[in-house]
Amino acid sequence: MEKLKIAGGYPLKGTIKVSGAKNSAVALIPATILAESPVTIEGLPEISDVRTLTGLLEEIGATVTSEDGEITVDPRHMISMPLPNGRVKKLRASYYLMGAMLGRFKKAVIGLPGGCHLGPRPIDQHIKGFEALGAKVTNEQGAIYLRADELKGARIYLDVVSVGATINIMLAAVKAKGRTIIENAAKEPEIIDVATLLTNMGAKIKGAGTDVIRIEGVDHLSGCRHTIIPDRIEAGTFMILAAAAGEGVLVDNVIPHHLESLTAKLREMGIPVETGDEQIFIGKADKLKPVDIKTLVYPGFPTDLQQPFTTLLTRAEGTSIVTDTIYSARFKHIDELRRMSANIKVEGRSAIVNGPVRLQGAKVKASDLRAGAALVIAGLMAEGVTEVTGVEHIDRGYSCLVEKLTGLGAAVWREGMSEKEMEHLNHS
Ligand code: EPU
Numbered sequence: 001m002e003k004l005k006i007a008g009g010y011p012l013k014g015t016i017k018v019s020g021a022k023n024s025a026v027a028l029i030p031a032t033i034l035a036e037s038p039v040t041i042e043g044l045p046e047i048s049d050v051r052t053l054t055g056l057l058e059e060i061g062a063t064v065t066s067e068d069g070e071i072t073v074d075p076r077h078m079i080s081m082p083l084p085n086g087r088v089k090k091l092r093a094s095y096y097l098m099g100a101m102l103g104r105f106k107k108a109v110i111g112l113p114g115g116c117h118l119g120p121r122p123i124d125q126h127i128k129g130f131e132a133l134g135a136k137v138t139n140e141q142g143a144i145y146l147r148a149d150e151l152k153g154a155r156i157y158l159d160v161v162s163v164g165a166t167i168n169i170m171l172a173a174v175k176a177k178g179r180t181i182i183e184n185a186a187k188e189p190e191i192i193d194v195a196t197l198l199t200n201m202g203a204k205i206k207g208a209g210t211d212v213i214r215i216e217g218v219d220h221l222s223g224c225r226h227t228i229i230p231d232r233i234e235a236g237t238f239m240i241l242a243a244a245a246g247e248g249v250l251v252d253n254v255i256p257h258h259l260e261s262l263t264a265k266l267r268e269m270g271i272p273v274e275t276g277d278e279q280i281f282i283g284k285a286d287k288l289k290p291v292d293i294k295t296l297v298y299p300g301f302p303t304d305l306q307q308p309f310t311t312l313l314t315r316a317e318g319t320s321i322v323t324d325t326i327y328s329a330r331f332k333h334i335d336e337l338r339r340m341s342a343n344i345k346v347e348g349r350s351a352i353v354n355g356p357v358r359l360q361g362a363k364v365k366a367s368d369l370r371a372g373a374a375l376v377i378a379g380l381m382a383e384g385v386t387e388v389t390g391v392e393h394i395d396r397g398y399s400c401l402v403e404k405l406t407g408l409g410a411a412v413w414r415e416g417m418s419e420k421e422m423e424h425l426n427h428s
Contacts, residue, residue, distance in 0.1 A: 004388040004402070006379030007411035008361055011247040014408050018235045018253040019045035019399040020228035024193040026093030027167045028228060029053040031194060032062070032073040033100040034175060035201050037223035042070040044228060045399035048392070052090050056083060056097065082109035084143035089114040091396065095123055095164060098146055099171030102135055107147045112139075116368035116393070119329035125162045129169035132156045133176050153178035153217055161186050161297045166213070167194050174203040176217040185213045188298040189258050193229045200224040232258035233304040234398060235280070237373045239263075240308045241405075242282035243271045244315060245380040249408060251280045261301040265291055265309070269316060290318035290355065295326050307333045307374040313353040314342045315381065323350040333371035336364035340378050340386065358383055366390030369397045376401070380410055 020043040030053065032039040044050050054064045054071060060081045063074040080101055088094035088111040101108035113123070123144075127137050130146055132154040138145045153176045158165055166186040171194075173180035185191070187209055195208030201224050204216035235254040242249030243266055256263070256275040263273050263280070268291045272283030290313065295303040303326040313320040314337065324330050331346045338344060339362045343354040361384030366372030372394035379386030388394075391414070394401060405412045 001389075002391045002414050002416055004376065004379075004391050004394070005413050005415055006361075006376065006386045006388070008245075008359070008379055008382035008384060008386060010380075010409055010411050012242060012245050012249055012380065012408040012410055013247050015250040015252050016238050016404050016408055018230045018238065018251060019043070021045070021190060021193065021231040022047055022049060022397045023163070023233070024190040024228050025050050026053060026091065027096050027190065027194045028197050028226065029057065029073070030096035030100040031171060031197055032075055033057070033078060033097070034103050034171065034198070034221045035075050035223045036220055037076065038072050038074040039201070039223045040070055040072045040225045041197075042225065042227040044069065044071055045231065047395065047397055047399050049091050049093065049396045052087050053093065056087050056094065059083065059087070078104075080105035080107050082143070084109055084111045086111075092116070092121065092164070095126060096168055096171060098126065098130070098144060099168035102130060102146050102148065102151070103172045103175045106149070106151065109143055109145050111143045116370070117329070117332075118327035118368065123164070125158050125160055125165035126168045128159075129156050129165055129182070130172060133169070133172055133180065135172075151176035151217070153180040153215070155181045155183065157183040158185060163188050163191065166191055170195065170198065170205065170208075170213065170215060173215045174198050174205065174217065174221065175219070178217055180215040180217070182213040182215075183211070185211050186297060187211060189229055189232060189255070197224070197226045200226055230254050233302060235259060236262045236302065236305040237308050237377070237398070239266065239273075239280060239282050240305065240312050241377045241380055243269070243285070244312045244377050246282055246408075247284045249282050251282065253278060254280055256280055261299060262305060265293055265301065288312075288316040288356070290316040290320040290353075292321040292323075294323045297326070303327055303330060304370050306330060307370040308377050310334070310344070310351055310353060311337060311374045311377045311381070314344070314355050314357050314359060314378075316353070316355045318355065320353045320355070321350050322353065325349065330370075332367035333374040336371070336375055337378055339364055340382055342378075360384060361386040363387045363389075366393045369393045373398065376412075379412075380405070
């Protein structure tokens, strides 16, 4: 097991490049199951969630080859094998295997997904969609069993706006007979990316990126080549760390439109932000104004940036309120930030941040992916050395983080943990 060590206070300067989007990648890889010939995806991030999913495809008979940042999945010899346990538990996005395998094989057995603990994360809307398409869905001993004689297009209204349910229903519906209409669909850019891949494979999808998606089912989907979109959450994390500890940082390979809510909030704090076609420059501000944020579905402020943004707010001069309307318990980073001297309290779904505070290096633990990002940013801002454990969460979603931060002049390195330290951690 590893830990990250960060010596804080080094001014960050230069260019940092964003990788392909994790939350697209984890849907694009299962989508390849639906093709009848090889699919190549360019620009996948080097993260453990990608490795877990390609491993799962190999388990069910796919041949996966990777070269120069692209992978090719040959889905021709896949079989509908049950995946009740093992790797499916490692990440939330293994639920996309349900939609994709149901679409191709009309049956699937998939263990209930894992992923970050952010409060209740039900999948009732996914199941509602599969049932509307004609599948019988049961939950037996921690695994979801799906079976359909035939999938038939349907009109599906999502009671909760859900990224996962929207994509999962799309995956199953592209090969259903007739027309499917998803109403109250999520509008995140990752949904458009998955729809673009499916369309290149031969699917007929209209309206991805709006709240009504129309799909005409087709009998066959074939292989193609697809380039993934840049990761807006990784880009946002870099923008926040640049605002927190930078002296002029250019974030490269971004779609600035995807980050408008964050850009607006950074500007409101007094941070200079300049946007280009594929780059965003974050300048230095000595005094930061407090702001309130409320997480919302896209294009609102993303919940995935709430935790990193909270760290930045510890520098603001006054009180800021952070409210997460998407997840009720996405506040596990707060206790750790307090260990670093932050003045934050949690009340219900809000965190109240009082600043400015000069954070102090400490030993902290990342409980989930974005909490990890929040603590790394805190380490970069802090006086002294910060040790972050729970690095495996960070590795699920941030590609080559140490190398990228070192490129900006940060003092960050990985260290293995001694047996004594691991023992202590397991009992703490
Ligand atoms: N929800 C339901 N029922 C459902 C599905 C969702 O009640 O059937 C609720 C959830 O509990 C949550 C809200 O709806 O309160 C939104 O959940 P959504 O389904 O949109 O989330 P998700 O698809 O499971 C994806 C990202 C998350 C990101 C959310 C919100 C992936 C693999 N994960 O999760 O990313 O926070 O959308 O934008 O795409 C992360 O990257 O760190 C991460 C957690």
